Amino acid sequence: MNTFMALSKKEVTQMTKEFKIVWLPIVFILLGLTQPIMMYYMPVILQSMGGVEGIMIDPTMAKPDGSEVLASTLSSQFDQLGIIILAVATMGIIQGEKANGMMAFILTRPVSISSYLNSKIIVHYIVAVFCIALGYGMSYGYTSYLFTTVPVMQGLLALALYCVWLLFVITFVAMMSTFFNSSAFIALVSIVVLFICRFIAGLHPFLDVVNPASNSLHATTILMSGGMKAWYGIHIAVTMFLVIWMIATMHHFIAKKKF
Amino acid sequence: MRLEINKITKRFKHKTAVNSFSMVVDANECVGLIGPNGAGKSTLIQIIADILYADEGEILLDGQQISTMKHQIGYLPQYPNFFSWMTAFETLSFMGTLSGLSKNELQDEIPLLLEKVGLEKEAHFQVGTFSGGMKQRLGIAQALLHKPALMIMDEPVSALDPIGRREVLNLLKEIKKETTILLSTHILSDAEEICERFVVIQNGHKIEDATKDQLLERHQESAIYVEIRQEDFKWVTMVEQLSYVKKIENERNGFKIHVLHLEEDAQRLLQYALDSNVILLKFEMGIQESLEEIFLELVV
Numbered sequence: 094m095n096t097f098m099a100l101s102k103k104e105v106t107q108m109t110k111e112f113k114i115v116w117l118p119i120v121f122i123l124l125g126l127t128q129p130i131m132m133y134y135m136p137v138i139l140q141s142m143g144g145v146e147g148i149m150i151d152p153t154m155a156k157p158d159g160s161e162v163l164a165s166t167l168s169s170q171f172d173q174l175g176i177i178i179l180a181v182a183t184m185g186i187i188q189g190e191k192a193n194g195m196m197a198f199i200l201t202r203p204v205s206i207s208s209y210l211n212s213k214i215i216v217h218y219i220v221a222v223f224c225i226a227l228g229y230g231m232s233y234g235y236t237s238y239l240f241t242t243v244p245v246m247q248g249l250l251a252l253a254l255y256c257v258w259l260l261f262v263i264t265f266v267a268m269m270s271t272f273f274n275s276s277a278f279i280a281l282v283s284i285v286v287l288f289i290c291r292f293i294a295g296l297h298p299f300l301d302v303v304n305p306a307s308n309s310l311h312a313t314t315i316l317m318s319g320g321m322k323a324w325y326g327i328h329i330a331v332t333m334f335l336v337i338w339m340i341a342t343m344h345h346f347i348a349k350k351k352f
Numbered sequence: 353m354r355l356e357i358n359k360i361t362k363r364f365k366h367k368t369a370v371n372s373f374s375m376v377v378d379a380n381e382c383v384g385l386i387g388p389n390g391a392g393k394s395t396l397i398q399i400i401a402d403i404l405y406a407d408e409g410e411i412l413l414d415g416q417q418i419s420t421m422k423h424q425i426g427y428l429p430q431y432p433n434f435f436s437w438m439t440a441f442e443t444l445s446f447m448g449t450l451s452g453l454s455k456n457e458l459q460d461e462i463p464l465l466l467e468k469v470g471l472e473k474e475a476h477f478q479v480g481t482f483s484g485g486m487k488q489r490l491g492i493a494q495a496l497l498h499k500p501a502l503m504i505m506d507e508p509v510s511a512l513d514p515i516g517r518r519e520v521l522n523l524l525k526e527i528k529k530e531t532t533i534l535l536s537t538h539i540l541s542d543a544e545e546i547c548e549r550f551v552v553i554q555n556g557h558k559i560e561d562a563t564k565d566q567l568l569e570r571h572q573e574s575a576i577y578v579e580i581r582q583e584d585f586k587w588v589t590m591v592e593q594l595s596y597v598k599k600i601e602n603e604r605n606g607f608k609i610h611v612l613h614l615e616e617d618a619q620r621l622l623q624y625a626l627d628s629n630v631i632l633l634k635f636e637m638g639i640q641e642s643l644e645e646i647f648l649e650l651v652v
Contacts (some may be wrong), residue, residue, distance in 0.1 A: 099449040110437045157586070194433050197403040202450040203422040350405035 100212035108220065108263060111317040113182060118224045120178055121171075125181045128166040129235040132157060133291075163248065164316040166232040167255055172223060172258035172291050172309055179221060180266050186213050187270040187343075188279060197346075206347050209303030211269070218263045222256050247319060251312040257311070257329050261305035262287060266338045271343045298324075305332040353379055353414050353424060353500035353532050355400070360409035362395055362556075363497040369395040371556035372409070379501075382528045384543030387553040388651050393429060396553070397506045400534070403426040409505040413502065423451055426531075428498035430507045432491030433543050436480030440471055443479055444497055451498035461497065469493045470519060485516035492523060493525055503527065504536040521545055542642050550643075554651050565641070571646045572638045574614040576621060579606035579634035587630045596620065608632060614638055 106288040109112045131138075187210075190196040199209065229252055234242065266283045273279050287306075301307040309330050314322050355377040362370040369392045377383050387393050398404040400411055402419050409638050413421045441462055448458045469489040474482070479645045482490065488511065495503055508524065509517045524546050528532065537543050543550060550567060552560035562570065580587065588607055592600050596617045598610040611617035620636050625632055 095452065096450050099446060107435070107437065151488060194429065194431075194522065195435065197398075198429060198433065199425075199450065201401050201403060201425070202447065203452060204450050214504045350403070 096130045096202075097208040097212050100199075100204070100209060101216050101238055104212055104216040107165065108216070108232055114220065116201035117178075117182055117220065118122045118227050119229035121175065121224040124170045124175055124178075125166060125230070127348075128170050129162050129232055129239050131163050131300075132165070133239045133298050137206060156236055157240065158180050160243045160247070160316045160319075162240050163232060163243050163251070164313040165231075166203060166229065167251070167309065167316075169244075170232075171228070171255070172290075173307075175225070176262060176283055176291070179262060180280050180287070183217055183221075183266040184270055184276045184279040186217055186256050187273060188276055192274065200347075206344050207340075210343055214267050214340070215268070215330050221259055221263055225259060226252060226256065226315055227306075243316060244319075247315055250326050251315045253282040254315065254325070254329075258305055258308040260336055261308075264339050268339045268343055271346055302320050302327060303335075304342075305335060308332055355502060355532065355534065356415075357497045357561055358412070360399055360406045360411065360412050361584045362392075362399060362404060362406050369556055370399065370406075373553070373556065373558055374409075375551055375558065375561060375588060377534055379529070379532055380528075381394075381549060381553060382533040383535075383549045384547035385411065385534060385553060386538065386540060386543055387536075388538060390463045391553045391651075393538075393553060394506055395535050395556075397504055397534075400598045401425065401504050404536070422511065423498065424501045426495035426498065426503045428478040428491045428505040429510070431493075432477045432487050434487070434490065439476045439478055439558065440466065440482075440493075440567060441475045443490060444494055453498055459464075465493050465497060468496075469523065485492070485512050488512060488516065488520065489523075492520065496527065500531065502532045503533070505533070508535055510537060510539060517542065522608070540647050544643055550618050552650050560650055564652040565607055567646060571601065573610070574612070574617075574638065575608050575610045576614075576618055576638075577603070577606055577608055577634065577636040578621075578625075578632055581631055581633065581641065584630045587625075587628055590628070591621070594621075594624070 105114075115263075146286075162343070187196065190199070200206065233243065233248055265287065266279070269279045269283050275281070290304055290306040291309065293300060294304050294310045295301065301310075302324065305328075311322055311325050311328065314320075357373060357375050357377075360370055360373045361368065365581070371392075373396060375383075385393050385396065395404060400418065400423065411418045413424060418425070420456075438446065439557070444462045444465065445458050448462070453461070463472065464477070466475050469492055471486060471489055471493065474486065478499065479487070479490065488508070492505075495505070509520050510532070513518060520536045524533065524535075528546060533546070535543070537545070544564065547564075549563050550560070551558060588600060591597055591609065596612050596630075598612065601608040607622075609621065611621070614637060622635065
């Protein structure tokens with residue numbers, strides 16, 4: 094436990110020295126702001142870009158509901174640009190220390206591989222949750238101001254479900270970072286796989302059970318309809334199982350010194 | 353602490369780096385692992401430090417698997433690498449915490465240790481600004497911090513300038529009084545200064561394991577070195593005809609006479625010199641090679 098605390102503290106200090114703890118929240122705040130503001134000014138933007146002549150019935154021109162705006166913050170900002178930024182910010186989590194020999198050096202001490210891995214994943218996860226929550230909070234505020242107010246409980250529940258998907262994202266990038274040595278490759282593979290997961294979410298109910306991205310889909314459903322989709326408990330359980338399995342795989346990989 | 357290495361084999365894709373290597377290091381012994389570049393020294397050291405995974409064999413420290421005894425081991429890598437944003441003090445405090453030292457212990461120990469390795473002025477400088485020698489000394493400090501019973505060092509002095517090397521060697525001499533030391537090097541004179549025992553490794557095989565004296569004795573040539581007056585030089589051509597003389601070489605101011613059996617032939621040669629009224633200016637039995645020459649002879 095003592096070594097876990099020491100490693101976590103080191104991880105936080107390192108993120109501070111690299112200013113990651115500053116720019117990552119700022120990026121997510123901007124991402125959160127973009128969606129409500131863009132949707133609010135969409136008619137003006139379209140007008141200035143050429144406008145519409147004649148009579149046209151366009152459902153998107155109608156002023157959307159606040160819950161729709163908040164849901165699209167999750168699905169079109171955080172799940173696209175957000176994932177790319179998180180993958181790039183996290184790609185060096187293990188690869189960096191693997192490359193300069195610090196990981197092997199730290200493990201010559203009486204430090205268990207689990208406390209090494211857990212300290213990294215937990216600290217990065219907490220920072221990611223913090224950033225997403227900030228961006229989401231910003232989006233929530235602007236949505237209530239410019240559109241309609243979403244019930245607070247619905248908003249929090251959606252955020253909680255989104256954080257389950259976020260845990261998978263961080264763990265997956267960490268696993269890629271353990272396996273591969275090129276940071277560009279790690280980011281590429283992570284982004285491609287996570288995007289595929291997100292795109293196939295909702296295609297088929299059975300596929301959704303094993304797809305962690307279905308948690309993100311649940312989050313948007315709650316915001317849009319107010320109710321939970323069926324099977325959400327199973328989806329969370331399966332995602333947690335996948336996360337534990339990935340950590341076990343990383344543990345095995347490092348224990349066998351395949352890096 | 354007694355370190356036992358049992359039949360360690362490590363294969364990489366294209367070559368076997370360490371091949372069925374066994375040795376025992378007793379408590380408070382200082383052993384130098386010597387070999388040319390690429391002999392498998394670093395691989396072996398890294399297996400002992402539990403960084404690499406041995407394909408076969410096991411390593412025991414006091415009868416326990418070495419992976420469960422990490423708090424007893426101090427390890428110095430060949431190129432010690434630290435987080436460049438940490439200061440020397442923070443580095444030691446971080447590594448010490450990982451080894452399970454308490455905050456109070458660290459507060460007391462670190463200044464003493466930094467003074468010992470000569471970094472007390474740089475305690476609050478960032479490691480990123482350190483020179484190679486300073487990093488090496490910080491590496492030694494972190495290996496000593498938790499007072500390990502076994503120190504494993506991979507080329508501790510190879511990358512240092514003569515001054516830094518002298519400082520580190522003096523430091524090691526002090527440490528070895530209470531610690532078992534295993535160090536690897538390809539520079540013999542360094543190992544000669546601190547270690548009593550040498551293990552020579554080549555192509556992953558152990559080819560020699562002996563104390564300094566044994567090594568010198570084992571590689572003694574059965575040759576006799578004589579110096580005689582100029583006017584007696586023709587006596588040498590007569591010596592060459594003797595049945596027990598293998599060959600004679602000119603060396604320095606005298607002759608190196610290779611014989612079959614050192615002790616009895618020396619006696620016979622002495623007698624022969626007396627009989628032929630030759631005055632011996634110098635008579636030396638068993639010419640010793642330097643460790644450097646023995647090393648070259650072993651590995652080339």
